[in-house]
Amino acid sequence: MAVQDIIEALKKETLQDVGIDKNLAQLVKDIKMSGNVLTIVMEPPREGLEDLIRAKAIEVLSELPEVQKVDIKFSKPQGTQIPVKQTPPQGQPQHPPQQPMFTRKQVPGVKHIIAVGSGKGGVGKSTVAANLALALAKLGYKVGLLDADVYGPSVPTLFGLKGERVTVDQFQRLVPIEKYGIKVLSIGFMLPSEDTPIIWRGPMLMKAITEFLFSTKWGNLDYLIMDLPPGTGDVQITLAQNVEMTGAVVVTTPQDVALADVRKAVSMFREVNIPVLGVIENMAYFICPSDKQKYYIFGKGKVAEFASAYNLKILGSIPIDPEVAEKSDKGEPIVVSHPDSEVARAFISIAKMLAQVVHERA
Ligand SMILES: Nc1ncnc2c1ncn2[C@@H]1O[C@H](COP(=O)(O)OP(=O)(O)OP(=O)(O)O)[C@@H](O)[C@H]1O
Ligand SMILES: [Mg+2]
Structure with a gap:
């Protein structure tokens, strides 16, 4: 394997997404190939970028046929980092520095990360995340689903993947499971058992x-859709600080209790500078099988009122359908099992609307 091939591959990845005008080849200090193991020493332009650089490097180098294993090592960034201080024009008040204390990084290869959040538990967030991901795939997009709900991962159940364990490839990368045409990874694939105590699910997994x-x-x-835990806790904050996301969608039901909590979720996303792309109203109405009428069990118009007060777009409304719960428990999401149902059509329409919102923002 020629060193030139490695360099050429590394030139393809840049650090522009974190505001650094360099490609990975420019960071290389040393390259060694021993057997099939490629060891590269790189100098990060600044501290804290090591994980990102490693992920990007492995992404391109794993494409090279002769490389079986990549070991990326880092030398210390050279020179002292001098913080850039901007002197305000004279006479203007000096504001406190607004620089964030963290670097949000783009996940290599992933165009849009969309978090699905809610204020309250049990409003159908996981159901929405799973079916939204599948609906986007039906529209022809390449889609992944990450179940980041450390407290109650439900993607293994929703996809009929209970008991599955995560595997890693020769580059020590986690390999998502492919099901129904999308790539699925759940924190549930990593817990020793379903009964793993909450205390072990907390801080340890949060960082993970x-x-x-x-x-x-x-x-x-x-699209990478992320199913977040309910509420406004540490997982949301950790992700917001570290990951470059396109935005979040919030799920609510028309009940007052759910609406009160989703307000907090919207405020939290706004506080951490994650754009809220829209609201999804779940369990909006029930279509009575005998008279085909819509019954607004939890009331009508409340979500629209909330959305307009918060200047948010409603991406769509999903009816209540007992089939949703039944099929979910069997690991057959409704978009796959009943593609012609009212609920499945609602998800397809929401996926289209979301893609449009994302497109308009880009
Ligand atoms: N539109 C719907 N019609 C009927 N049942 C639904 C609908 N949406 C969700 N459900 C059911 O409601 C229950 C809660 O849904 P889900 O697990 O998706 O909520 P969640 O917000 O992710 O909950 P948690 O806070 O526990 O993560 C599930 O049994 C699910 O099948
Ligand atoms: Mg859930």
Whole structure:
């Protein structure tokens, strides 16, 4: 394997997404190939970028046929980092520095990361995340689904993947499971058992989530949908600080209790500078099988009122359908099992609307 091939491959990846005008080849200090193991020493332009550089390097180098294993090592960044201080024009008040304390990184190969959040638990967030991902895939996009709900991962059940364990490839990247045409990775594939106590699911996994994102073999994706835990807790904050996302969608039901909590979720996303792309109203109405009428069990118009007060777009409304719960428990999401149902059509329409919103923002 010629060193030139390695350099050429590394030239293809840049650090422009973190505001650094360099390609990976420019960071190389040393290259060694011993057997099939490629060892590269790189100098990060600044500290904290090591994980990103490693993920990007492995992404391109794993394409080279002769490379079986890549070991990326880092030398210390040279020179002292001098923080750039901007002097305000004279006479103007000096504002406190607005620089964030963290670097949001783009997941290599993934165009759009969309978090699905909610204020309250049980409003159908996981159901929406799963079916939205499948609906986007039906529209022809390449899609991944990351179940980041450390407290109650439900993607294994929703996809009939309970008991599956995560595997890693020769580059130590996690390999998502392909099901129904999308790439699925759940924190549930990593827990020792379903009964793993909450205490072990907390801080340890929280930190791990960011790693999962960056050390997973997602390949090229148009959309990566993330099912977040309910509420406004540490997972949301950790992700917001570390990951470059396109935005979040929030799921609510028309009940007052759910609406009160989704307000908090919207405020939280806005506080951490994650754009809220829209609201999805779940369990909006029930279509009575005998008279085909829509019954607004939890009331009508409340979500629209909330959306307009918060200047948010409603991406769509999903009816209540007992089939949703039944099929979910069997690991057959409704978009796949009943593609012609009202619920499945609602998801397809929401996926189209979301893609349009994302497109308009880009
Ligand atoms: N539109 C719907 N019609 C009927 N049942 C639904 C609908 N949406 C969700 N459900 C059911 O409601 C329950 C809760 O849904 P889900 O697990 O998706 O909510 P969640 O917000 O992710 O909950 P958690 O907070 O526990 O993560 C499930 O049994 C699911 O099948
Ligand atoms: Mg859930």
